[in-house]
Amino acid sequence: MADSTIPVHVKAEVSVRVNPVLSSISRVIKFMGIKAVVLFFTVVVGVYLTILVANMGGYVDQIQRGQIQEQIATQVLNDPSFKLLAADVRAQRIADITRMAEHRAGLDQPFMVRSVRFLTNALSLNLGRALYMNSDGGSRQVRRIILERLPSTLVLFATENFLNFFLSIFFALALSRKYASFWDRVIITLSPTSSAPGWFYGLFLILIFAAQFGILPYGGMVAAPPPDTPINYFLSLCQHLVLPVFALLLSTIFGNVYAWRTFFLIYSSEDYVDMAKAKGLSSRDIERRYILRPTLPVIITNFALALITVWQGAIVLETIFNWPGLGRLTFQAIGLFDTPVIVGSTVIYAYLLAITVFLLEFIYTLVDPRVKIGSEGRRV
Amino acid sequence: MKYRILEIRRYPSAVAGLVIIALLLGISIYTIITIPYSEAIRIWRGGEEEVQDVPKNAQPVWVNFFRKTKLTETIILNTLEDADNANGQVTKVVTTGASGKSVIDITFAFEYLYDTFPQALTLHMTPIYQSGTPFVTATWVTPDNREIPLKDLKIQAPETYRISQDTRLRKNLENQPPEQGLFADPFLETPAPLKGRYELRLHVTVFEEGADLDAKFVMHGQVYGLAGTDHKRRDLTVALLWGTPIALSFGLLAALGTTLTTMVIAALGVWFGGWLDGLIQRVTEVNMILPFLPLLIMVGTLYSRSIWIMLGASILLSVFGAGIKGYRAIFLQVKESAYIEAARSYGASNTRIVFTYLIPRIIPVLIPALVNVIPTFVFLEATLAVLGLGDPVIPTWGKIIDDARSNGALFQGQYYWVLEPSSILMLTGLAFAMVGFALDRIFNPKLRGI
Numbered sequence: 001m002a003d004s005t006i007p008v009h010v011k012a013e014v015s016v017r018v019n020p021v022l023s024s025i026s027r028v029i030k031f032m033g034i035k036a037v038v039l040f041f042t043v044v045v046g047v048y049l050t051i052l053v054a055n056m057g058g059y060v061d062q063i064q065r066g067q068i069q070e071q072i073a074t075q076v077l078n079d080p081s082f083k084l085l086a087a088d089v090r091a092q093r094i095a096d097i098t099r100m101a102e103h104r105a106g107l108d109q110p111f112m113v114r115s116v117r118f119l120t121n122a123l124s125l126n127l128g129r130a131l132y133m134n135s136d137g138g139s140r141q142v143r144r145i146i147l148e149r150l151p152s153t154l155v156l157f158a159t160e161n162f163l164n165f166f167l168s169i170f171f172a173l174a175l176s177r178k179y180a181s182f183w184d185r186v187i188i189t190l191s192p193t194s195s196a197p198g199w200f201y202g203l204f205l206i207l208i209f210a211a212q213f214g215i216l217p218y219g220g221m222v223a224a225p226p227p228d229t230p231i232n233y234f235l236s237l238c239q240h241l242v243l244p245v246f247a248l249l250l251s252t253i254f255g256n257v258y259a260w261r262t263f264f265l266i267y268s269s270e271d272y273v274d275m276a277k278a279k280g281l282s283s284r285d286i287e288r289r290y291i292l293r294p295t296l297p298v299i300i301t302n303f304a305l306a307l308i309t310v311w312q313g314a315i316v317l318e319t320i321f322n323w324p325g326l327g328r329l330t331f332q333a334i335g336l337f338d339t340p341v342i343v344g345s346t347v348i349y350a351y352l353l354a355i356t357v358f359l360l361e362f363i364y365t366l367v368d369p370r371v372k373i374g375s376e377g378r379r380v
Numbered sequence: 381m382k383y384r385i386l387e388i389r390r391y392p393s394a395v396a397g398l399v400i401i402a403l404l405l406g407i408s409i410y411t412i413i414t415i416p417y418s419e420a421i422r423i424w425r426g427g428e429e430e431v432q433d434v435p436k437n438a439q440p441v442w443v444n445f446f447r448k449t450k451l452t453e454t455i456i457l458n459t460l461e462d463a464d465n466a467n468g469q470v471t472k473v474v475t476t477g478a479s480g481k482s483v484i485d486i487t488f489a490f491e492y493l494y495d496t497f498p499q500a501l502t503l504h505m506t507p508i509y510q511s512g513t514p515f516v517t518a519t520w521v522t523p524d525n526r527e528i529p530l531k532d533l534k535i536q537a538p539e540t541y542r543i544s545q546d547t548r549l550r551k552n553l554e555n556q557p558p559e560q561g562l563f564a565d566p567f568l569e570t571p572a573p574l575k576g577r578y579e580l581r582l583h584v585t586v587f588e589e590g591a592d593l594d595a596k597f598v599m600h601g602q603v604y605g606l607a608g609t610d611h612k613r614r615d616l617t618v619a620l621l622w623g624t625p626i627a628l629s630f631g632l633l634a635a636l637g638t639t640l641t642t643m644v645i646a647a648l649g650v651w652f653g654g655w656l657d658g659l660i661q662r663v664t665e666v667n668m669i670l671p672f673l674p675l676l677i678m679v680g681t682l683y684s685r686s687i688w689i690m691l692g693a694s695i696l697l698s699v700f701g702a703g704i705k706g707y708r709a710i711f712l713q714v715k716e717s718a719y720i721e722a723a724r725s726y727g728a729s730n731t732r733i734v735f736t737y738l739i740p741r742i743i744p745v746l747i748p749a750l751v752n753v754i755p756t757f758v759f760l761e762a763t764l765a766v767l768g769l770g771d772p773v774i775p776t777w778g779k780i781i782d783d784a785r786s787n788g789a790l791f792q793g794q795y796y797w798v799l800e801p802s803s804i805l806m807l808t809g810l811a812f813a814m815v816g817f818a819l820d821r822i823f824n825p826k827l828r829g830i
Contacts, residue, residue, distance in 0.1 A: 038665075045666045053678055189393060192813030195755035196806060197763060203781070203790075203798055211790050218791070305702055312673040316763050320785070330674060334681050334768055342678055349671035357669060 028365050035361050039354050044123065046350045051118045054343045061107060061114075063131070063339055068101045127344035132336045133329075142344040146326065150348070152221055153314060153325030159241060160248040160310070165303060168253055172260035173287060179265060187257050194255030199316040202247035206320070209243060216243050219322030244321045251313070252306060260299055267295045296367040304360040308353055384744075387822045394818030400811035408625035420622045424614060424775045434615060435499045435600035439796050440608040449495035454601035457488040459594045480591075484584040488597040492523075493575050497560045499600035501543035503580070506594050507535045512587025519583070520562050523576025528552075528562065530580075535593060608796050610780070611787045619775035620800060626776050627758050627808060630691055634757035637695040638703075639750045645699065646707035647738050650715055651730065660704065667700040673763070680769035687771035690764060694757065703749060707742060714741045744823035752816035755809035762805055777801040 055061065072094060076082050082090055099108075106114055121127070127142035135145040175184045210218040217223070222236045267273070268291045276286045318327030326345055333341035388394050415423070433456055444450050457470050468490030476482045507514045518530035518541070530549060533541060543549065544559045553561030556571065565574035584593045607616035649660040672694075679693045714720065715738070723733050764770060765778025766785065784790075784797035 039669075042666050042669055046670050049666070049670065050675065050678075053675060054682065192755075192810055192817055195752075195759065195809045195813045197759050199763070199766065200759065200802065200805070203785075203802055206790055207795060207798065211793065211795070308668065312671060313763075315673055315677070316766050319767070330677060331767060334677055337681060339682065342674070342681060346671055346674035346678060349674045350669055353669040353671060 031365050032362055036358060039358050039361075043350055043354045044119070046354075047122050047347055048115070048119050050343065050346050050350065051115055051122060054339070054346075055111070055115065055118070064105055064107060065102065067129075068105060068107075069098060072097050072101060122343075122347045125347075127347065128340045130341050131338045133333060133338050133341055142340050145341060146329065146344055146348050149324060149326050149329045152323060153318070153327065155237075156241065156244055156318070156323060156325060157311070157314065160245045161307060163245065164249055164252055164256065167249070168256040168260055169292075169299070171253075171257045172264055173292070175257065175261045176264035176268065176291075177283075177287075184261075187254060187261070190254040191258035193250070194252060196251055197313045197316065198244075198248040198251040198310070199313065199320045201250040202244065202317055202320045205243045205247050205250075219243075219320070221324055244317060244323060247317065247321075248310060248313075252310060256303070256306060259302055260295075263295045263298050263302075264291055267291050270294075293367075297364055300360055300364050300367065304357060307356055307360070311349065311353060311356065384822055388815070388818055391814075391818035391821075393814045397811040397814035397818075400807055401815065404624055404628060404808060404811070407621065408628055411621040412625055415618065415621065420618055420775065421773055423618050424622075425773070426614070432502075432613075433598050433600075434609050434613040435602070435604050436609065436613050437611055437792075437794055437797075438499070438600075438602055438604035438609045439794070440606055440616075440800075441603045442606070443603060443796065450493065451603045452492075452494040452496050452498045452599070452601035454604045455490050455599040456596065457490065458596040459486055460596070480589040481585065481587050482589075482591075484582075484586065484593060486582040486584065486593075486595055488580040488582075488595075490578055490599075491576070492563060492573060492578050494573060494601075496602050497563055497571075497573055499544075499559065499602060501559050501562070502598045502600070503541040503543060503582075504538070504596040504598070505533075505535050505541065505582075506538045507591070508593070509586060509591040510588055512591065514587075514591060514593050515585045516593070517583040519581045521579040521581060522562070523574055523578065526566075607800055610783055610797065616780060616797070616800060619780050620777070620804065622775050623777035623780070623801065623804070626687065626774055627761060627805070630687065630761045631754040631758040631808075631812070634691055634695055634698075634760070635750050635754045637691075638698045638701065639746060639753060641695070641699045642701060642703045643707055643739060643742060643746055646704045647711055647734050647742075649704075650708055650711035651734050651738060660700070664700045664702075664704050667697070668702070670697065672697050676764065677767065677769060680764065680767075685769050685772055687761070687774060687776075690761075690769070690771075694760060707745070710742055710745060711738060714738060748816050748820035748823055750816075751812055751819055754812040754816075758805065758808055758812070762801075777805050781805075 076090075076094055076097075082093070085093065102108055106117060125143050127146070129140045130142050130145060133145055134140060135148045137144065137148070139145065171187070175181075175187060178184060206218055209216040217240055219240070221240050222233060223240075227233045227236050270290075273286060273290050276290050314325070315327035315330050317323070318325045319331040322328065326348065330342060330345045332338075333345065388398070411420075433454075435454055438454070439451065441453065444453075455468060457468050459470055459472050468488060471485075471487045471489075473485045474482055475485070503518065505516065513534050513536050516533045516535055518533070520528040520530055522528070530543060531541065531546060533539070543562075544557060546558055549558050550556070550561070556564060560571055563573040563578070564571045580597055582593075582595055586593065605615050605617050607620050609615055645660060649657040675697060676690065676693055680690065683689065720733065720737055723737055728737075761770075761776060762778030762781060765776055766782045768782065770776055770779040770782060778801070780801040781798060784794065784801075789795070789797040
């Protein structure tokens with residue numbers, strides 16, 4: 001395109017392209033590898049802190065002790081040979097068995113030793129058994145219960161984040177073109193509304209669209225008897241997705257558009273943009289190559305931070321919309337005081353956040369020229 | 381500095397925000413003075429006596445302004461209190477007869493100009509006597525002068541006659557619930573109330589001198605008070621009023637605690653550098669992936685739901701927030717300035733440099749950040765309450781939303797129950813956000829052109 005008017009430069013670029021591709025790939029892999037290791041250690045520390053908080057009052061121990069005692073009590077009750085023993089001998093036996101079982105479970109070890117074991121268990125998603133809750137398949141395994149709920153959460157958040165990212169970029173670009181126009185002012189005025197969480201708008205949306213007009217469902221993921229054909233299932237899912245996604249969008253999009261539009265405006269006042277204009281490039285090209293491109297790393301960092309907040313707001317949003325995901329699971333676990341499930345979902349959230357950060361870091365390396373070219377300029 | 385703050389007048393939205401904040405502060409002060417803390421808790425957790433005269437799930441009184449069909453208001457008439465109150469008249473005439481026997485005629489008269497039926501009708505009676513039990517005959521008189529006998533009662537002790545639950549009366553009224561049958565226009569197909577002056581007459585016979593009977597008539601309407609009531613017959617006004625100081629103090633304290641600590645930590649990290657700076661950076665990174673809300677939930681379920689414990693926990697978890705990186709970048713610039721070097725050369729101590737030279741430079745950035753973060757915490761309190769982790773004692777806005785939601789207010793059309801607390805929340809959040817937004821532009825001239 002425009003570059004072809006200066007053939008000398010093109011030649012120079014082509015001649016060095018063969019090697020740099022390989023080296024930039026290896027640099028990206030190296031960069032991502034370091035990031036992955038750092039993030040893994042971050043997760044370890046995060047999960048360990050979670051365990052410390054959970055066990056500050058010895059609750060995890062108590063739960064285990066309770067389980068062991070219950071198990072032994074039923075075992076003794078069902079064993080006829082115990083009935084013949086004298087009361088004190090029987091009590092002695094029960095105490096012995098309990099102590100052995102506790103030793104086997106490692107409850108007599110010092111906390112530091114045990115916490116390391118908890119940590120390895122949590123990291124390998126060996127989250128123990130729930131006290132009261134079951135998975136739909138009937139399993140008591142916390143891991144099963146959580147993994148069963150995970151897809152619904154992912155569907156909701158993937159949809160929302162996808163829409164959010166592209167709509168925000170689209171509107172932000174459009175507004176930065178028409179700086180200080182009527183719509184620009186509207187968005188600036190609306191941007192403080194992003195301080196309210198998604199569930200809050202969810203309440204209003206349910207009130208308007210479900211309660212008042214009855215055009216969209218109150219909540220849930222699919223209609224009450226699940227539709228039998230995949231197409232109907234998908235349509236029902238989409239219908240149920242509208243309100244929660246809309247609620248999340250409302251709570252984030254104005255703030256995002258405002259922030260990103262500001263980034264675009266800052267970058268479009270750079271000298272090289274004026275230079276490009278002077279060269280007579282089309283405004284589309286200028287926007288794509290000279291404004292959008294250099295702004296992307298900043299936007300992605302900004303988006304990552306917003307995403308983390310949204311993940312956490314999930315818990316209440318899913319509760320409000322009866323969305324059968326991880327958030328509602330946490331909510332139900334609070335109601336039932338099912339500590340293993342609460343601790344388990346906290347661990348899963350830590351993982352999810354880390355994975356989100358990692359993915360965004362990956363995209364970041366793809367769009368940030370500094371990583372690919374391998375300059376010394378490191379991000380703060 | 382002062383000049384800059386005055387610049388806020390140029391932003392109409394910020395002025396509106398300030399007005400709202402001032403109003404909220406006014407409400408808080410008014411509430412704390414008129415309804416002391418212990419009193420508020422007593423009312424909110426109050427038992428039967430506190431709420432028996434209050435209708436259940438009643439809408440606020442002002443909805444009648446917007447309605448064509450007027451909803452029934454709550455009417456309470458008491459022989460002990462007022463002969464003539466705004467809702468109706470109470471007359472009590474004693475006719476003394478022979479041998480200590482006397483007759484007391486009590487009439488409760490009120491105008492009924494509403495288009496709906498009341499929720500319930502109740503009559504409370506308290507007798508005073510030695511041995512002869514007072515005898516009461518209750519009669520209902522409609523505007524078209526029909527007299528409907530209600531019941532004959534012997535009142536031995538303070539007694540409550542629940543007119544709405546009288547099954548015999550129900551049968552006499554062609555199987556309509558009494559609160560409907562007593563008010564219905566007999567000539568209409570679909571039941572609608574007959575408007576006009578109703579009377580409840582109590583003909584009381586007492587059998588000894590000094591014997592007496594006092595009565596209180598309560599008609600539970602469909603509307604009550606300025607804010608309506610909830611499923612436990614509690615007046616929402618109390619919770620809405622008390623929610624204000626709680627929300628403001630939670631937001632302000634959390635915002636102050638977080639921003640100030642973050643700032644000091646960032647300053648210390650930059651000034652001392654080395655391993656301390658590195659440690660702070662790493663902790664910030666760990667904190668970024670720490671699931672904030674699930675951890676708060678754990679604290680709430682395992683330790684305490686007290687709002688102040690939650691406040692402390694949320695401050696602790698947000699101290700190493702994303703703000704640290706921003707402050708650090710600014711401090712790094714400031715650290716290189718000439719006046720810091722001058723301070724160092726004349727031998728100023730580290731604490732002196734950090735607290736008197738470094739930190740003040742960041743206040744222009746700090747103030748907008750502080751104001752901007754307040755709504756987040758105000759909403760956080762509501763979020764926790766909606767999760768069922770609200771303070772067990774104190775009434776807050778979030779707890780009203782939680783009650784409304786878990787009792788199906790949205791399904792049953794009790795919108796006021798959700799809309800009142802959430803609009804106040806929204807208003808509070810927006811007010812701070814708008815002020816913060818304007819402050820941001822005032823203190824960061826880079827943003828002003830944009």
